[in-house]
Amino acid sequence: MSVLEIDHLAVDLPVEGVLRRVLHDVTLPIAPGEAVGLVGESGAGKSMVSRAVIRLLPEGAAVHGDIRYAGDSVLAMGRPALRHFRTHDVAMIFQDPRAHINPVRTVGDFLVEALVERGERRESATTTVTALLASVGVSDPERRFRQFPHELSGGLLQRVMIAAALAVSPTLLLADEPTTALDVTTQSDVMVILDARRRERGLAMLFVTHDLELAAAVCDRIAVLYAGLLIEDVPTGDLRRDLRHPYTAGLLASRPDPVSPRRRLAAIPGRPLSAFEIGPGCPFAPRCPFAVARCLSERPELRDLDTGRVACHRAEELRGQLLSIATPGAASA
Ligand SMILES: Nc1ncnc2c1ncn2[C@@H]1O[C@H](COP(=O)(O)OP(=O)(O)OP(=O)(O)O)[C@@H](O)[C@H]1O
Ligand code: SF4
Ligand SMILES: [Mg+2]
Numbered sequence: 001m002s003v004l005e006i007d008h009l010a011v012d013l014p015v016e017g018v019l020r021r022v023l024h025d026v027t028l029p030i031a032p033g034e035a036v037g038l039v040g041e042s043g044a045g046k047s048m049v050s051r052a053v054i055r056l057l058p059e060g061a062a063v064h065g066d067i068r069y070a071g072d073s074v075l076a077m078g079r080p081a082l083r084h085f086r087t088h089d090v091a092m093i094f095q096d097p098r099a100h101i102n103p104v105r106t107v108g109d110f111l112v113e114a115l116v117e118r119g120e121r122r123e124s125a126t127t128t129v130t131a132l133l134a135s136v137g138v139s140d141p142e143r144r145f146r147q148f149p150h151e152l153s154g155g156l157l158q159r160v161m162i163a164a165a166l167a168v169s170p171t172l173l174l175a176d177e178p179t180t181a182l183d184v185t186t187q188s189d190v191m192v193i194l195d196a197r198r199r200e201r202g203l204a205m206l207f208v209t210h211d212l213e214l215a216a217a218v219c220d221r222i223a224v225l226y227a228g229l230l231i232e233d234v235p236t237g238d239l240r241r242d243l244r245h246p247y248t249a250g251l252l253a254s255r256p257d258p259v260s261p262r263r264r265l266a267a268i269p270g271r272p273l274s275a276f277e278i279g280p281g282c283p284f285a286p287r288c289p290f291a292v293a294r295c296l297s298e299r300p301e302l303r304d305l306d307t308g309r310v311a312c313h314r315a316e317e318l319r320g321q322l323l324s325i326a327t328p329g330a331a332s333a
Contacts, residue, residue: 001071002029003172003204004053008065011048013058020276022048023228025065027302032171035198035205037215037236039251040225041272046208049225050174053206054090055082069172087118091165093194095177097157101149107160108145114168132163136193155186162194166201173198176208191218212251216240221308224248227283228275234308243322244310247284282313290314 006028012019023045030036038046051057053067055074067074069089077085094100101110108126111133115125126145133141136159149157158178165173178194179187195218198205209215215222216236224232224247232245243249250268270287281296282288288295294313302311312318 001032002068003032003034003070004030004206005066005068006049006053007068009049009052009067010064011045011052011057012062012064013048014060019062021228022275023052024275024278026225026228026230027065028223028230028233030172030204030206032204033202034221035207035219037207037209037212037219037222038225039209039212039215039222041210043272043274044225045228045275046210046225047176048228050092050176050206050208053174054086054092056092087114087168089170090172090174091168091170092174092176093158093161093165093178095180097154097161098149100161101157103149105148106145107147107149107152110149111145111160111164111167114164118168129163129167132166133160135197136160136163136166137189138163153186155182155190158182158190159193162190162197166197169201171204173203173205174208175205177210178207179214180209180211194218212239212248212254222248224251227273227278229278229283229311230302230309231284231311232308233302234310238307242306242319244305244308244315244319245312246288246290246318246322249322250287282311290318 006026009023009026010021011023012021026049028036038049040046048057052063053074057063063075069085074085108129111129112122112125115128116122130141130145133144138144138156138159144152144156152160175194179190182190191214207215207219212222216239219236221233221235222239223230224245226247232248234244239248240252247268254268268287273283273286281298282291282300285291285295292314298313300311300313302309305315
């Protein structure tokens, strides 16, 4: 059984009084202890998926489909059940820790609060979070405890947020671009810690990122979102070995520029569409080098293909050909 089942999720958000679709029919199960990377370009809807899971969507959002945690509908939860879900079962780590921590309270108060709210005594909560800070690589945790958020670097603060997430002993971690705001070295240090603590605790994780390589390094499966649609879901082991979707192949080709590693090579021509802009066909058709007439008129369903799922009319015939896109030079090698 899945710990989380995102079931035909569609989301509309109000823009100038009119509802606009930002997610179309996303179905994504996550098994206990499994890490799923949700990848895609900016605006694809990745954050909307993770926020929908804890019902933190912008006001006025219309949500269709269902999201189940351990079999219970999150969307149907009343206030007490939702509160229990958010404080015991799921924890979220955001891109910008400073936006999610009270700047006028100490790091210690922030960390202890969550446990005290759950009924733990302050003294034992303090011991728990001090040990957690050490486990996420925060040296001299007693001193950090007394500091305010502005006294900590971004990398240190993100470690505090990871400690806060682990403190509630969740079953499911939602991490939305947790290292994107950090410099490259800190990014990898924080990622190693997050990955290690998640694995030793057997936590399931939805890891949201625009960085396919990073997702592949820490996740068991990769789900690819494009214009609010899930277009592929593949075990990480098959990602490079057995390419099935032209967009995923293009993302893999978008490697960091070795001269300027933060800049990604523009391997996919054209701009990504927003969910509300797509026509009746394949949302990737305007940018796809393999598009045929059917692609413009008929939207490909996400369907099972061997070990994963793929939404491409030509997935079977393109298998084997896509490697040359993802690894330029491979064809001639
Ligand atoms: N509050 C809002 N009201 C209306 N539309 C919104 C709102 N927030 C986001 N959107 C739109 O919803 C779509 C999905 O946004 P989302 O933030 O989920 O993208 P994302 O994949 O997380 O992108 P990024 O990588 O930039 O974080 C985008 O088209 C965005 O413009
Ligand atoms: S369905 Fe057509 S346009 Fe879409 S990815 Fe496949 S080949 Fe390209
Ligand atoms: Mg986002």
